[in-house]
Amino acid sequence: MGKKAAQLEEQAKAIDHGDTLSHIMEQMAGIANQSYAWLEKSNLADFCRTAKERKAICHGDYNSNNLLLAENHEVMMIDFDRAYYGLPLDDFRFLLVSLMKNPKNDAVKRTKLLFDLYFSICPLYAPYKSVYVADAMFPHVFYSEAVGREKQKQALHSPSSLDLLTRLAEQETKKFAFLSDFFKSEG
Known part of the structure; x- marks a missing residue:
């Protein structure tokens, strides 16, 4: 992620200022650097070891x-x-991007519920919530679009x-603001 943040900074510097x-x-490079700084403060090494040990x-x-919510209140994933x-x-990361696309979503409420559900389904990764949040803060969609356009x-x-x-920057900024608050409350 540090390399991606550096690429955004380079692109920002190469563009006429003003x-x-x-x-x-510049805003997206700032968000990228902040998410990277928070990721470095997370338990990333242990997360990587855990992830490496299992498929x-x-x-x-x-x-x-x-x-889907079953009659017995169990949640089932489909598709x-x-x-x-x-x-x-x-x-x-995909969940957050999909929620941020539609301004009618109450992304904060839905993300909190789905985030809690996700870690109830995948309890092995529950100790690494801060890694998930810090990674999701990075402006991945904006980065892909900006770098893709540059390459093409x-x-x-x-x-x-x-x-x-x-x-995309508006969506990324909204996502970052929500996740910053969430990160602080979790951390």
Whole structure:
């Protein structure tokens, strides 16, 4: 993640200062660095050892639309067509991205419920909540879009690119603000 934060910083420096895109890039680089700093304070080494010792199946589309409540109040996950071996951390990251896309979601309420549910289903990872939160704070979607456009030599300053990056930055900022509060309350 440190390398990704550095890439965002480099992109921010390469853009003419004073315009909207420059401000957005600087803001996202700041969020990336803050999430990286919090990740370093987390129990990352132990998390990596634990994750390395077991194969985990990631749902690949973990969100509230793929959870059912049975009559006995047990929660069941459905729709495993995107499942793969990987870090369960990916599922939590996906969950947050999906919740932040729709401004009508009460992302704070839904995330707290789904986060608690996730760790009740995966108790082995419960001691690493701070790793999950710090990783999810990173502006992954914004990073992928900005770096992808740069690699494809697409103009970051075009109106459509700027609109997309602005919208993604707003989502990432909202997610970061919520997770910062959550991180402080958990930590």
